[in-house]
Amino acid sequence: MDDRPASTVSALEYDPAPESAAVARLRESYGLFVGGAFVEAADGATFETLNPATEEPLARVAQAGEADVVAAVAAARRAYDKVWRKTTGPQRSKYLFRIARLIQERSRELAVLESLDNGKPIRESRDLDVPLAAAHFFYYAGWADKLDHAGFGPDPRPLGVAGQIIPWNFPLLMAAWKLAPALAAGNTCVLKPAETTPLSVLVLAEILQQAELPDGVVNVVTGDGSAGAALVASPVDKVAFTGSTEVGKVIQRRLAGRGTRLTLELGGKGANIVFDDAPIDEVVEGIVDGIFFNQGHVCCAGSRLLVQESVAEEVLHRLRRRVDQLRVGDPLDKNTDVGAINSAAQLEKIRELTDWGEREGATRYTSPCALPERGYWFAPTVFTEVAQTHRIAREEVFGPVLSVLTFRTPEEAVAKANNTTYGLACGVWSEKGSRTLWVAERLRAGVVWANTYNRFDPASPFGGVRESGFGREGGRHGLEAYLDV
Numbered sequence: 001m002d003d004r005p006a007s008t009v010s011a012l013e014y015d016p017a018p019e020s021a022a023v024a025r026l027r028e029s030y031g032l033f034v035g036g037a038f039v040e041a042a043d044g045a046t047f048e049t050l051n052p053a054t055e056e057p058l059a060r061v062a063q064a065g066e067a068d069v070v071a072a073v074a075a076a077r078r079a080y081d082k083v084w085r086k087t088t089g090p091q092r093s094k095y096l097f098r099i100a101r102l103i104q105e106r107s108r109e110l111a112v113l114e115s116l117d118n119g120k121p122i123r124e125s126r127d128l129d130v131p132l133a134a135a136h137f138f139y140y141a142g143w144a145d146k147l148d149h150a151g152f153g154p155d156p157r158p159l160g161v162a163g164q165i166i167p168w169n170f171p172l173l174m175a176a177w178k179l180a181p182a183l184a185a186g187n188t189c190v191l192k193p194a195e196t197t198p199l200s201v202l203v204l205a206e207i208l209q210q211a212e213l214p215d216g217v218v219n220v221v222t223g224d225g226s227a228g229a230a231l232v233a234s235p236v237d238k239v240a241f242t243g244s245t246e247v248g249k250v251i252q253r254r255l256a257g258r259g260t261r262l263t264l265e266l267g268g269k270g271a272n273i274v275f276d277d278a279p280i281d282e283v284v285e286g287i288v289d290g291i292f293f294n295q296g297h298v299c300c301a302g303s304r305l306l307v308q309e310s311v312a313e314e315v316l317h318r319l320r321r322r323v324d325q326l327r328v329g330d331p332l333d334k335n336t337d338v339g340a341i342n343s344a345a346q347l348e349k350i351r352e353l354t355d356w357g358e359r360e361g362a363t364r365y366t367s368p369c370a371l372p373e374r375g376y377w378f379a380p381t382v383f384t385e386v387a388q389t390h391r392i393a394r395e396e397v398f399g400p401v402l403s404v405l406t407f408r409t410p411e412e413a414v415a416k417a418n419n420t421t422y423g424l425a426c427g428v429w430s431e432k433g434s435r436t437l438w439v440a441e442r443l444r445a446g447v448v449w450a451n452t453y454n455r456f457d458p459a460s461p462f463g464g465v466r467e468s469g470f471g472r473e474g475g476r477h478g479l480e481a482y483l484d485v
């Protein structure tokens with residue numbers, strides 16, 4: 001084992017290896033996608049989307065007002081009544097397969113665009129976001145012609161028009177999670193991307209045109225939260241929301257008594273539990289994946305590390321050395337591990353909560369990495385001496401910030417892991433299968449990973465309990481959310 005202090009072990013030097021921004025084929029302006037065509041907002045309103053790594057504007061995008069949302073929902077309703085509800089399963093499969101193939105064909109463009117608009121490293125957008133988005137369309141293409149045999153009765157029916165609202169952390173991937181099962185089940189859609197990351201979804205809309213998906217089957221209304229609120233207020237048959245618990249509660253209240261179906265994928269405060277028999281080097285990689293993947297802008301992030309006291313010192317020693325080696329910087333550089341924080345507002349939120357961490361008495365360790373001068377950046381940070389009452393142990397930071405707590409017994413680990421209002425995901429690290437199962441059975445979370453973290457597969461259902469929401473996306477369960485069963 002290397003006993004040098006963490007700060008003297010330097011990262012391997014890499015030459016810059018930037019992907020070309022030109023690959024994204026950015027346009028000056030982008031419209032709403034309504035009834036199969038790109039259109040301006042009725043009142044001509046637009047907003048700017050930025051590159052968070054440089055603070056430079058990327059493009060102007062149409063801001064949907066109430067009239068535009070009404071028009072989009074009407075287009076979706078017409079498409080549902082006249083075309084989509086009459087399609088057969090095999091016809092819908094064909095469209096979904098086409099969309100999946102076109103995402104693959106345009107994968108480099110989509111990956112660069114996603115990294116520009118969101119700030120995430122190209123390594124992640126290229127190897128995870130885009131391939132997983134394609135995988136979701138492939139997966140649900142396989143279901144569209146088998147709905148009668150999916151265990152939902154002999155003739156399951158679609159719900160009608162789905163209003164879908166997504167956040168900025170995985171823009172294209174969240175769009176795929178929403179659209180693929182909805183279309184497979186025979187619904188039409190109106191999708192509202194987040195204000196800071198509309199671009200990849202608009203290129204997806206182009207792909208839908210290329211795939212010759214009938215007009216109005218999918219509509220995209222870009223804009224801020226007011227466009228989302230207008231969509232919730234419109235006469236849709238189903239609302240699917242991914243975002244903060246706060247907004248999820250607002251939506252639930254708005255829909256009360258209306259009979260509109262609702263699924264909510266909300267925040268989390270995932271516990272990553274490390275037992276003393278787990279292989280430490282793998283554990284360290286798992287901790288890093290759990291919290292520094294996508295700058296920690298991950299609802300299911302392993303943001304609370306629970307480590308067994310007997311190995312805590314060694315795990316933390318190796319973790320700090322690994323954190324020092326994370327390369328933070330240009331999202332388009334293929335060697336970058338941690339990219340830019342998505343927005344000034346999110347950076348402010350991370351700073352506020354981490355300041356509270358120190359104020360409440362936790363010990364802060366910050367990676368000594370150099371940060372670029374322009375753009376929104378936050379160095380990977382680990383807090384030790386964290387108490388369960390601290391804000392950084394209770395609230396979702398949604399940034400590259402880990403809170404470390406310790407435990408002695410499996411019972412204590414379970415009690416601490418469950419001591420949260422959320423219930424999205426947890427991780428368990430142990431060589432003993434019996435112990436992993438014992439713990440997993442007692443964790444109140446929608447997903448439990450064993451000896452891995454942040455692993456996603458379209459065949460596997462994902463979703464939360466308690467304040468992390470309800471409903472599942474992915475797998476056969478994901479179909480149920482769009483069928484009248």
Ligand code: NAP
Nearest residue numbers: 166167193194195224225228229243244247265266267299
């Ligand atoms: P957010 O503020 O709740 O925004 C999510 C989406 O809702 C955005 O498109 C937003 O538009 C829109 N919106 C805002 N106010 C609205 C309203 N009153 N009515 C309808 N829609 C409204 O969340 P965020 O800060 O962007 O995203 C981070 C949160 O999402 C985190 O808490 C994270 O845990 C959660 N998340 C959960 C999952 C999951 O699967 N469980 C996945 C990813 C993220 P604007 O962006 O334009 O304001």
Ligand code: MG
Nearest residue numbers: 049050117196
């Ligand atoms: Mg942006």
